[in-house]
Amino acid sequence: MWIQYWGWYVPLSRRWTVAARRSEKSAETEHALKAAARRLFAERGYLNTKITDITAAAGRAAGSFYNHFASKEELLQALLKDLADESDTSSEDPAHSADFTDPESVRFHVASYWAFARKNWPVLRAVQQAALVNDDFARIAARFGTEQRDEVADHLDGFAPAGLRLPGPADASLAMMFLSASGLLQAVEEGGLTLTDAEAVDALTRFVYRGLTGRDID
Template identity: 40%
Template sequence: MSVRKERAARTEVALKEAARQLFVERGYLNTKITDITAAAGRSAGSFYEHFSSKENLLQALLADMHGQAGEAIAGEAVVGGGTVGGAAGDAGHPREHDLTDRAQLRAHLAVAWRVMRANLPVVVALYESAINRGVRSDALWEQLVQDTAVLCEHLEYLRERGHRLPGEPVLVAAAMGALLSTLAYALLPSNEAGFSDDDVIDTLTELLLAGVRGDPSESGDPSGPGEPSEPGEPLQPR
């Protein structure tokens, strides 16, 4: 890497880190580009060499967050269910995961929660940015769909196996994502309630597991879920 490229890379990192700090301290809406450049020790002009706007910077931080999630989930082991992802470095994330299996669902939720914890400034900024666009904006919905694409793929896989979901995969996945992100936005900045990560992940797992599995009493419905399994085991499709 040339000296010029190395300097540019350092500037980009400094701007991102400054933004992350300020988004938590002041909030996304109250942070100006000049605040970010001052905190990063860079000139205002250097900002526009890397980002076209504050929103563009936020999208770059979101891309970094998605990259971290992909790396974290790639080798996440699941007891009794193989791995959540393939080998480290795989380009894609296998869709053949059974979210009616407690271990597999918990592993996905754990990765999502811990990545959001590590990227709290991005969670805060995304929430504030979407709300600021107004109630008629599709920004929040579009973000939810994008952020929950992996969950949606897994839910579509379940439906293809004959399992009846509580709704369309894209809607169920978005609802799961909204629950996660809103809880993170409300709880993580201070966590005065004192809940541990395991408290949150276990609670979310049990809550969402019941919804994804469905009601075994409806198994007489030809389009319904398969025969009930032992607690903690995935449903078997008909």
């Protein structure tokens, strides 16, 4: 099949090929901009990174940024969506257990959170920094914490039947768990503390399990 294109007749399949290449190039540029932003957010922080810094680090023209994102804030929102898509798969792991009376369940969740947050620390830290100057991101950060706790709220259902007493209300107890993990990660990422991932996961597992149940892990 042929179509007229700027006065010339070209095969329709060729036009599809051109469109596919353009789409592929656009996707490559978007990926490059996101990757560059993550690197710069890690090195300089979100607030100290300009759009021109991102395009330069990505090896793209300054104007190309606006073909994909209206602002630096929109880019950060896109990075957050990527994180949400990634985290949605964690509960599908066959090793997942929804019972925090079991120390292995606590270990699984601590290890999963640590690996996820360590990998995505530049974005998580960028959201924290953006929240200082942008009300929308302040709400996003608060909602992120709430959603984290909601996802594991039913993991405490076995406490009362097992005769265990949480250190406080369920939501507050889960908040302490996540804040302990994120605070330790920040100390490691910012150089204030030296721990291997295995050491961090082991220490956090013992800390969180004892904090929630009042018991030590044998």
